[in-house]
Amino acid sequence: MEEFIDALGLAAQIKSRSISPLEALEACLEAIDRLNPALNAVIWRDDSAARAEAVAIGERLANGEDVGAFAGVPFVVKDLTKAKGQPVTYGSGAVPETPATEDELVIAALRRAGFVACGRTNTPEFGPLTASENSHYGITRNPWDTSRTSGGSSGGTAAAVASGMVPIGHGNDGGGSIRIPSSCCGLVGLKPSRWRVPSVSPGWFGVSVEGVLTRTVADTAAALDCISEPDLSTWEQAPQPRRPFSDEVGEDPGRLRIALLTTSALGVPVDDGPREACERTGRLLESLGHSVEVLEQDVLDLNAVEPFLSVVNTSYGAFDDVDWDRVEPHNRAGHDAGLRVDGLAVVRSLKALRELTRPVVKRWGSEFDVLVTPTMTIEPPPAGQLLAEAHGNPEMPPPTALAMVAFTVTFNLTGQPAISLPLGEGSSGIPIGVQLVGAPWGEAQLIQVASQLEEAAPWRDRHPQLLAPGS
Numbered sequence: 424m425e426e427f428i429d430a431l432g433l434a435a436q437i438k439s440r441s442i443s444p445l446e447a448l449e450a451c452l453e454a455i456d457r458l459n460p461a462l463n464a465v466i467w468r469d470d471s472a473a474r475a476e477a478v479a480i481g482e483r484l485a486n487g488e489d490v491g492a493f494a495g496v497p498f499v500v501k502d503l504t505k506a507k508g509q510p511v512t513y514g515s516g517a518v519p520e521t522p523a524t525e526d527e528l529v530i531a532a533l534r535r536a537g538f539v540a541c542g543r544t545n546t547p548e549f550g551p552l553t554a555s556e557n558s559h560y561g562i563t564r565n566p567w568d569t570s571r572t573s574g575g576s577s578g579g580t581a582a583a584v585a586s587g588m589v590p591i592g593h594g595n596d597g598g599g600s601i602r603i604p605s606s607c608c609g610l611v612g613l614k615p616s617r618w619r620v621p622s623v624s625p626g627w628f629g630v631s632v633e634g635v636l637t638r639t640v641a642d643t644a645a646a647l648d649c650i651s652e653p654d655l656s657t658w659e660q661a662p663q664p665r666r667p668f669s670d671e672v673g674e675d676p677g678r679l680r681i682a683l684l685t686t687s688a689l690g691v692p693v694d695d696g697p698r699e700a701c702e703r704t705g706r707l708l709e710s711l712g713h714s715v716e717v718l719e720q721d722v723l724d725l726n727a728v729e730p731f732l733s734v735v736n737t738s739y740g741a742f743d744d745v746d747w748d749r750v751e752p753h754n755r756a757g758h759d760a761g762l763r764v765d766g767l768a769v770v771r772s773l774k775a776l777r778e779l780t781r782p783v784v785k786r787w788g789s790e791f792d793v794l795v796t797p798t799m800t801i802e803p804p805p806a807g808q809l810l811a812e813a814h815g816n817p818e819m820p821p822p823t824a825l826a827m828v829a830f831t832v833t834f835n836l837t838g839q840p841a842i843s844l845p846l847g848e849g850s851s852g853i854p855i856g857v858q859l860v861g862a863p864w865g866e867a868q869l870i871q872v873a874s875q876l877e878e879a880a881p882w883r884d885r886h887p888q889l890l891a892p893g894s
Contacts, residue, residue: 700847
């Protein structure tokens with residue numbers, strides 16, 4: 424199997440019988456064996472179960488069945504999400520390793536599309552940190568430079584995809600957890616609109632959404648088509664797109680009003696690399712025929728920070744069978760803070776977030792069509808730094824985490840779609856992501872612009888060469 428092949432390309436090879444699902448899986452398992460010791464991206468495997476899935480898909484293809492758009496393509500599952508037959512430990516040693524009895528809806532959708540689950544990926548314990556680091560499984564490292572973090576909370580998946588273990592992986596995003604690791608590892612990371620991807624019980628009361636991390640815009644669009652199929656049994660429903668998202672790849676978005684923002688409302692300074700990557704993207708968009716104007720002030724209302732933290736802390740109660748005496752200090756502090764928040768305060772926090780985000784969302788369509796920002800204010804920080812900060816002062820958000828979420832978290836609160844693209848490069852060659860934010864339910868337009876940028880400044884042939892720490 425070709426190294427660093429994209430998911431659609433591998434699916435085409437499998438359907439043409441040039442490679443079997445089992446052969447594709449074995450190639451990915453070999454890559455995990457070879458690369459994971461340096462990265463610590465995959466923290467659980469059941470190779471026998473994965474092989475049985477691959478063989479079954481191969482038999483169905485041989486019988487002429489339609490097995491889905493990604494028949495036989497291996498993928499990985501983030502360890503915050505249930506997948507039938509797999510333990511979900513939330514990156515914690517305080518949770519029993521009991522196999523789940525059913526799939527979360529996004530995993531069921533990925534299986535229906537023909538994907539083969541071949542492992543679970545590392546994440547910060549319970550997901551609040553922006554680096555995939557925990558005391559139970561250890562630190563996940565960046566394949567571009569193993570002395571740095573791969574980001575979080577979907578950093579295990581990001582490292583697995585970027586290094587070539589698998590062509591695509593599952594993630595979720597509650598404050599930047601798809602976009603941040605995509606930025607760190609040179610990937611495409613789309614946070615879909617709220618409710619776009621059905622979920623039985625959305626994380627953080629709908630602030631967190633499900634998605635994938637890929638190497639190409641086309642893979643992202645095609646996967647979104649699969650995971651966004653409506654589930655009428657869920658409480659919330661997204662409006663359906665006028666056509667498949669895959670059809671938007673390569674389509675002309677027309678002349679758009681682009682707003683360029685490099686100033687963070689959290690007061691976090693923006694390093695030269697991310698700022699320059701954003702500004703270069705603005706110039707590139709201008710050369711592609713768009714109108715680009717600089718925003719002097721961030722769109723975030725800082726009054727939203729306190730109610731958001733209230734929602735996050737109370738959400739610890741959603742985790743089952745946790746020995747809270749054994750969790751890491753920052754999560755124990757968050758859990759204890761959540762216990763002090765009564766139900767009325769939660770309702771008021773959610774009400775405040777709805778009210779505070781309305782004027783933010785109204786700017787799309789009236790002032791501009793797409794907002795462009797750095798994905799992070801900094802380049803990927805040293806591996807282990809986030810966990811050390813969180814343990815050193817468990818009552819406060821780690822300063823490095825604030826620097827990483829300063830441009831991303833707003834759009835979890837508003838529910839708008841946002842995508843990180845690998846359009847920049849740091850002085851050491853480390854990728855730098857640029858974020859594009861669309862109007863409500865505006866994934867189609869984002870995909871059009873993202874594919875336009877991918878064609879103008881292609882990244883698919885840039886891949887990491889694994890480096891030893893500090894080399």
